[in-house]
Amino acid sequence: MLPARDACAAGWALSGGPLTPRILASAAAAVSAAGPAPSPAILETILRETRLEGTIARSLRRRRRLITTSTSQVTAAWDAIARDLHPGPEIRSLLASQTPPDLPDTAAAAASGILSGVYIHGRHATLTAAVRDALHAAIAEGTASALALDAARHGRLTPPAAWTAGRQNAPDQAGIPELPLLAQEWLTRILGATGRQITAMIIRAVTRGTSHGQLCAAVTSALTASGPGPAPASRAIAAYLDQAMVTAAGHAAIAFCQARGIAQARYIAGDRKPCPACQAWQDASPYPAARSPVPGADTHPYCECILLPGT
Numbered sequence: 001m002l003p004a005r006d007a008c009a010a011g012w013a014l015s016g017g018p019l020t021p022r023i024l025a026s027a028a029a030a031v032s033a034a035g036p037a038p039s040p041a042i043l044e045t046i047l048r049e050t051r052l053e054g055t056i057a058r059s060l061r062r063r064r065r066l067i068t069t070s071t072s073q074v075t076a077a078w079d080a081i082a083r084d085l086h087p088g089p090e091i092r093s094l095l096a097s098q099t100p101p102d103l104p105d106t107a108a109a110a111a112s113g114i115l116s117g118v119y120i121h122g123r124h125a126t127l128t129a130a131v132r133d134a135l136h137a138a139i140a141e142g143t144a145s146a147l148a149l150d151a152a153r154h155g156r157l158t159p160p161a162a163w164t165a166g167r168q169n170a171p172d173q174a175g176i177p178e179l180p181l182l183a184q185e186w187l188t189r190i191l192g193a194t195g196r197q198i199t200a201m202i203i204r205a206v207t208r209g210t211s212h213g214q215l216c217a218a219v220t221s222a223l224t225a226s227g228p229g230p231a232p233a234s235r236a237i238a239a240y241l242d243q244a245m246v247t248a249a250g251h252a253a254i255a256f257c258q259a260r261g262i263a264q265a266r267y268i269a270g271d272r273k274p275c276p277a278c279q280a281w282q283d284a285s286p287y288p289a290a291r292s293p294v295p296g297a298d299t300h301p302y303c304e305c306i307l308l309p310g311t
């Protein structure tokens with residue numbers, strides 16, 4: 001008879017997932033609960049539970065990699081535009097006036113004047129397409145993950161090919177009519193956050209009497225997402241794209257439940273120390289699938305939570 005520890009190890013190995021603190025904790029709990037002579041039924045449960053934990057960890061790792069790849073692609077598309085944005089004229093006219101009493105408004109107008117160049121740039125369509133592709137990839141991955149998690153919950157193994165098939169079977173972009181609007185909305189948030197940061201930067205610079213040349217250089221580097229250091233543009237892209245993709249994957253998991261007639265969903269808080277809000281969502285699980293909290297949408301950027309179809 002397999003001891004409980006071996007059942008844990010076998011379940012994790014079958015999942016193909018990384019070994020995480022969460023899996024180690026659940027394995028330790030299972031071993032101590034099983035006692036010295038666990039029955040085959042208990043061992044089978046341990047095997048299935050550890051396999052499920054491993055599949056959750058694998059899903060999270062795959063999603064993280066996908067977000068990293070998509071962020072690089074959106075960053076490249078952004079920088080192809082940002083290198084053509086010239087803050088000089090906006091800043092010159094701002095500095096030409098005395099420090100005005102309405103500096104915050106003037107600075108915000110200058111920032112939005114500079115960023116309006118993103119909308120009229122010839123590569124704007126390429127940038128929105130990069131965001132759209134990222135969302136589409138997240139929807140496909142969310143569907144594949146839901147499929148794998150549902151299988152693991154039922155004690156079935158999801159072979160590597162099933163993940164690929166799950167992504168390929170997701171609807172193409174034309175089958176998701178809200179995708180262009182969603183991409184525009186997330187891009188607007190990225191631009192809004194970058195604009196607010198640049199506004200604050202201009203206000204500080206004017207207050208300190210920074211020269212035109214220095215301020216232009218600072219704004220240009222703030223707009224360069226792939227430059228050295230965490231530029232406002234790169235922080236905005238990373239945070240909002242992460243939230244956009246986690247949200248899209250979460251909605252795809254709910255759509256999977258609805259398509260399969262799975263009535264409930266369980267909210268799984270991420271492996272690294274979840275925030276109290278995410279922990280509370282997990283503790284109150286399961287939820288009716290249609291009304292489940294959605295990681296990303298109901299939480300925050302860099303949320304590491306995921307929805308598990310079923311209870």
Ligand SMILES: [Zn+2]
Pocket residue numbers: 269270274275278295299303304305
């Ligand atoms: Zn979370």
